[in-house]
Structure formats: structure tokens, C-alpha cells
Amino acid sequence: MAELRLGPLLRYADGSSATVWVETSRPCTAEVRCADGARGEARTFQVAGHHYALVPVTGLTPGTTTPYDVLLDGTRVWPLPDSPGSPRRFPPSVIRTPHEGDGVRVAFGSCRWAAPPADAHDPVGPDALDTLAAHIASDPDGERPDVLLLLGDQVYADETSEATRRWLAARRDLSDPPGSEVADYEEYTRLYYESWLDPEVRWLLSTVPSCMIFDDHDVIDDWNTSAAWLEDMRATPWWRERLLSGLMSYWVHQHLGNLSPAELAADPLYAAVRELPDATDELRAFACKADADPSAVRWSYRRDFGRVRLLMVDTRAARVLEEDDRAMLDPGESEWLREQALTERGSYDHLLIGTSLPWLLPHLVHDAEAWNAALCRGERGARWARFGEDLRRRADLEHWAAFPASFTALTELIAQAGSGAEAPATVLVLSGDVHHAYVAEPVWPSGAPDARVLQLTCSPVHNSIPLSIRIGFRFGWSAAARALGRRFARHGRCERPAVDWRKKGGPWFGNQLLTLTLKGRSARLRLEQAQPNRALKTVEESALTSL
Numbered sequence: 001m002a003e004l005r006l007g008p009l010l011r012y013a014d015g016s017s018a019t020v021w022v023e024t025s026r027p028c029t030a031e032v033r034c035a036d037g038a039r040g041e042a043r044t045f046q047v048a049g050h051h052y053a054l055v056p057v058t059g060l061t062p063g064t065t066t067p068y069d070v071l072l073d074g075t076r077v078w079p080l081p082d083s084p085g086s087p088r089r090f091p092p093s094v095i096r097t098p099h100e101g102d103g104v105r106v107a108f109g110s111c112r113w114a115a116p117p118a119d120a121h122d123p124v125g126p127d128a129l130d131t132l133a134a135h136i137a138s139d140p141d142g143e144r145p146d147v148l149l150l151l152g153d154q155v156y157a158d159e160t161s162e163a164t165r166r167w168l169a170a171r172r173d174l175s176d177p178p179g180s181e182v183a184d185y186e187e188y189t190r191l192y193y194e195s196w197l198d199p200e201v202r203w204l205l206s207t208v209p210s211c212m213i214f215d216d217h218d219v220i221d222d223w224n225t226s227a228a229w230l231e232d233m234r235a236t237p238w239w240r241e242r243l244l245s246g247l248m249s250y251w252v253h254q255h256l257g258n259l260s261p262a263e264l265a266a267d268p269l270y271a272a273v274r275e276l277p278d279a280t281d282e283l284r285a286f287a288c289k290a291d292a293d294p295s296a297v298r299w300s301y302r303r304d305f306g307r308v309r310l311l312m313v314d315t316r317a318a319r320v321l322e323e324d325d326r327a328m329l330d331p332g333e334s335e336w337l338r339e340q341a342l343t344e345r346g347s348y349d350h351l352l353i354g355t356s357l358p359w360l361l362p363h364l365v366h367d368a369e370a371w372n373a374a375l376c377r378g379e380r381g382a383r384w385a386r387f388g389e390d391l392r393r394r395a396d397l398e399h400w401a402a403f404p405a406s407f408t409a410l411t412e413l414i415a416q417a418g419s420g421a422e423a424p425a426t427v428l429v430l431s432g433d434v435h436h437a438y439v440a441e442p443v444w445p446s447g448a449p450d451a452r453v454l455q456l457t458c459s460p461v462h463n464s465i466p467l468s469i470r471i472g473f474r475f476g477w478s479a480a481a482r483a484l485g486r487r488f489a490r491h492g493r494c495e496r497p498a499v500d501w502r503k504k505g506g507p508w509f510g511n512q513l514l515t516l517t518l519k520g521r522s523a524r525l526r527l528e529q530a531q532p533n534r535a536l537k538t539v540e541e542s543a544l545t546s547l
Contacts, residue, residue: 002028002072004080006196010095011054013147013209015062018095020055021257025070031071034095036064041078046278047252048185063099066091081218090133090199091140093206098146103169103519104305107132108149109512110215110432111460114161114194127462128511131530133200136207145515148208149312151432152215152356154254155191157182157246159217164190178238181220188249209305212254213312215356215433219246225398226376227321228389233427240291247287249319258301258312294318295330295512297301302340308518309348311340312335312353319403323377328357328406338413342390345422349521351451357399358431359410360440360501362476367485367494369401374492376530399433400503404494411498415444417534425521425545426452432459435513436473437527438506439540442499452544455501456525458514470509477503521545 001405006023013019020032024044030053031041038059044051062068069077079092089358098104109128116122136144158181160168166181167190174180182188216223220242224230231240256270264270269286273279290297299314311331320327329337341351353359361369374380375388392398402409418427427449440455442448475481489496510529515537517524523544528536 002026004077008070009205018057018061024051028073034066034068045274048280060097065094065096090137090203104146107145107515109458110151111153111463112462124464126530128513128530130200133204134534148210150212153217156217158220185245217457244287248283307349310352315357328403341417344424350518351427354430358457359400359429364476364481364485366401367489369397370486370494371492372397373402408498418449423450426523429455431457435460435465437508439504440501441504442501
């Protein structure tokens, strides 16, 4: 009999359809049955000995909430059979469908290191997703996010837990590279089991739709930070298998669920994978193609939630790394972002740009990254270039500011999207990565856009940040830091940024999630931190528009 190994994850949901992702123990037909009669089924596909299905659910009624079951070959496997007697009993998993005119609540964060066992000490504090799950479960009919955006580092391939290290040691010799980091597809699946089988997170992801995008730790710290970095990695004997396995597992576990049913139906790779008895070679060939020519694959995607448009942007695999042509996005990806932001602007009231890496950083950090980029491209000669490359890797200087032309292009696109008669009420850049939260607002030198433009950064979901880095980020916004940053910029002969900005809130440190409530042309934010008593504490709440 087929068993449910992982999931269900409720991924896509609109007014009449949804997708539910599962992993099973053997080939089977996965079925989702809703209490209102809506349903869907799909045969599993196989990758590297694992069996998966993404079940399309149709016939849903807009504006309703309906519980659902998951069946494998006709046998109900979700809710779990032992749920009623469990000390952590959760309400039924449901699919909520929006109604035209409804607002949308978008919760987001990034950087979730897998939680330790329930009876062990948690070295990084309470998990914000666990805490959100407990909050929703305590009041199933109360307020909850309509969608959860996970902006990178869903798994940590290079920072494994003690339990995973023991599992790896039983599988291979950890004295051989890559040591206690993951090496192949099977080891990636272990990370997803560790992360998504956590009881609270498993239930949360079964009942709140999610959108995901990778960041560096999904593959390795500082992934694609520079051409020199990539050359060094390709010279190691373990890198190619690590990268291909990372891309393959990301496609299966995260990317597929980002797509709408129509996009899935038009995806030739998805069709091929489902038709083959074993799709490992097909998916590996796809990953090889993505490695050889990143511009041939698009990981970015668009989602529309009524009159809210979300553009999730790949800022890792789509990079151009040559120093004389360095860009955060390759030309095709950059044009895609521009088209999606500017097409039918009057059809949305809020534009959300999801990018794992912040656009606007503390001023000192921004100037240091721009200065470092100038050194690395040779503005101060070969000796400074070698110093710059070493510093870039040691200090993680690889955000939008480290790609000055891309920073300027994004700034100009945001200004254009937010200006004119069809301007939305807000243009909000949603980011994570930096293990703290803050709000920054651009100050335009000659006429601000009509939309309210903000950088909203929220991280981590479950991780930590050293005290020294906390102090550094606080200092980075100060007047003294700005003066120091200008000295860096002058030394690197850097042009002034196309826009200035000021901190409007933060920095806030802790495991946290930020929720946007968007309805009509109004927008509010609420930042909540996870507390040891499994409660969410509001540390900031404010209106983003005057409506």
C-alpha cells in the first residue's frame, strides 16, 4: 500500500482551482477530495527512486473554505490516521479560495534552518513558522495569511543539523569533501524531510498556499557571487553533482508548485517527466542545461492575487558574472521583469517584487558593495582587484549594490512602474537574506513616483545573527557610517546611486514574519516575532498608504 512520505503542500490557489504537492512511498494515483465535492487526481512521477505528484484540484467555489483529504490509490492518508490522538492535534487542512474584491494577506520571510527535535534545545530560538501554525490552529476561523512567500534558504545544503550529520556519516565518509554538507539528490531529500516533516510546519504548509524562490544556501553560501568564485567551485570534484542535485531537487520540491495549472499544462519538461517511467535522466539533463546556459531556464515567475501582482525574481541563477558585464539578471530575465511590471499597469493596485536580496541596504553596506565591485573590475588596478575578490567572498558583498548597473536598472523600473495615471498605490520590494528586518523608503532626486515605494526586508524565519553583525547593521544607517561609505565610494570612483533612501523602521532582530494586508488601494504591514511561549508578538504595525 502506498504511504504518504512528505506533504501535502497546498501550493497554488485561485478562485476555482488549486494544486497540492505530495511525495509517496511507491507509484500510485494521488487524489485530493474536498468536502464541497471539488477534487483532482494525478499519477506519481519518479525521480531518483522517489515518487511525487502535483495534484490539480478543480471545481472550487470562489470565496469558500473547504476541508480536503488526500488519498493514495483510494486509501485516505491525510489527515494522518493518528491525528485525533496526537498531542499536537491540528484542525482539518483547508483550501481557501479568494472572492473577487477580497483583499489579500501576504506573509513573507526567509532563511529557515531546520528545527531540532521537539525535546531538544533550539540554539536559534523559536521557529516563526511553527509559531504561526500554532497561532492559526488555535483559531482556525480567525485571520490567517492568504499566501506565504518564502524568499530563499528553505533548506541549508551547507549548514546541516547534528541529526543530518549523523545520517550523512552513516551513508559516507565525512572526511571526504564535501564533508558534512549535502552531496547528491538523496541527501537533498533528507533536508526536505527534516524541514517539512516538522508537525507544525507540515500542517501549516498543507493549509496556507505558498510561493517559493531559492537563495544561496539552497545550494551553497555565496552561490554565483563572481566568475572567479564559480571557476574555483567548478575545479572541485564534488561541485557539479551538488549543483545539479540542488537544481533538480528545487525543481521537484519548490519550483513546480509555484506554477499555475495553465503554466504546468504548457510546460514541456513537466509533461516529459510525467510520461517517463523514471524521469531522473530527463531532469538531470535539464539541470545540466541550466548550469551550462542559465539564460535558457527561467526560475522567476508571476502570480496575481486579484489586484495584487507578485513578481518573484531569481537573483542567483540568472546572474551575469563576467566583471566587465556584471549583472544581477541576464538580459532575458531583465526584460521579463520589465514586461511583467509594466504590462497592463492599470490592472493592479499593488506591485510586489520578491527578491531574496534587498534592493536598498544600510548606506555603509551599499557603498562598500559598490566600492568592492569597482575594485574587482579593476578601477584601482590588479592588486586592488585581488583584494576586492577576497573581500567580496569573506564579507558576502553580493547584493543589488554589488551589481551597480542592475541596481540602477531596477531603480528606474520601479520609478516607471510607480508613475503616471495608471500607477499602483504601492510598489513594494520584498526581501530577506540579511537575518533582520527593516523598512527603507527611497528619496527621489527629481520628483517621486506617484506610488508609495518601500523596501521591506524580513529575515530570518528560524536562524540567528551574531552580536557583532547586529551592531554593524545598526551602525550602517548612522550619519558616521554614511560619511565612511562616501569615502569608500570616492576611492572606487563610484557614481552616486540613482536614488537616495532613508530608514523608516528597524532594524528588528529575531525570528519573524512580516504580513501585508492589501485591499483596494490600501496597504498595511505588521511585523511579528516568534516568542518562546509559542505566541506571535507584534513589534511593528503601520499603514503604508493614506487611504
